Amino acid sequence: MGAADYDFEHSMVLAADPATVHEVLVDLEHFGSWWPQVRAVAKLGDDDALVVCRSVLPYDLELHLHAERRDPELLRVAIDGPIRGYAQWQLAPDPGGTRLDFEQRVRAVNRWFVLASYLFKPVLRWNHHRMMQGAEDGLQRYLGD
Numbered sequence: 001m002g003a004a005d006y007d008f009e010h011s012m013v014l015a016a017d018p019a020t021v022h023e024v025l026v027d028l029e030h031f032g033s034w035w036p037q038v039r040a041v042a043k044l045g046d047d048d049a050l051v052v053c054r055s056v057l058p059y060d061l062e063l064h065l066h067a068e069r070r071d072p073e074l075l076r077v078a079i080d081g082p083i084r085g086y087a088q089w090q091l092a093p094d095p096g097g098t099r100l101d102f103e104q105r106v107r108a109v110n111r112w113f114v115l116a117s118y119l120f121k122p123v124l125r126w127n128h129h130r131m132m133q134g135a136e137d138g139l140q141r142y143l144g145d
Contacts, residue, residue: 004108004117006083006125010132015097016143018072024142025075025089028065034142037131055131057123082110100139102132 001007014021024034028049031038039060040052047067054060062081069076069088076088085106092099108114116124 002107003121004114006085006104006106006108006117006128008102008104008125008128008132010102010129010136012100012136012139013094013096013098014100014139014143018091018093018098020143021091021098021100021139022072022075024139025091026070028067034138035135036138037134053131055127055134057127079104079106082113083107084109102135104128 024030028051029041029043031041031051037053037055038051039054040050042050044050044064049065051063051065052060053063061083063083064080065077065087066080067075067077068086073091074088075091076086079085079087083106085104087102087104087106090101090103092101108117
């Protein structure tokens with residue numbers, strides 16, 4: 001794996017059934033209502049959206065997302081923008097409700113993002129970790145945990 005490649009994973013258990021969690025996650029237009037780091041979402045079609053994210057670091061990441069799967073157990077989007085790859089949510093029943101596993105595999109392609117990857121990759125990974133913690137906390141609040 002090169003300096004411009006990123007592999008992220010995050011797991012959580014939510015006290016809601018998988019169908020309810022799926023319904024929230026498939027509704028990309030409303031991610032901002034529960035995920036503080038999702039600043040804006042513009043629907044571009046049935047399968048496409050432009051999403052603006054900002055975690056702790058002072059930059060906005062504009063991503064084009066294209067839905068590839070919306071199965072009850074797997075939601076997956078292709079990502080294009082300054083990073084390219086995919087992100088997915090895997091849902092599974094759990095005694096506490098739903099186990100939710102997030103996976104993202106991307107490569108920096110924007111010149112400045114590639115340079116930042118060489119210089120500041122640990123900071124960029126930390127920034128993503130904070131974003132995923134925001135997702136977990138937001139989902140727990142939104143789903144009434």
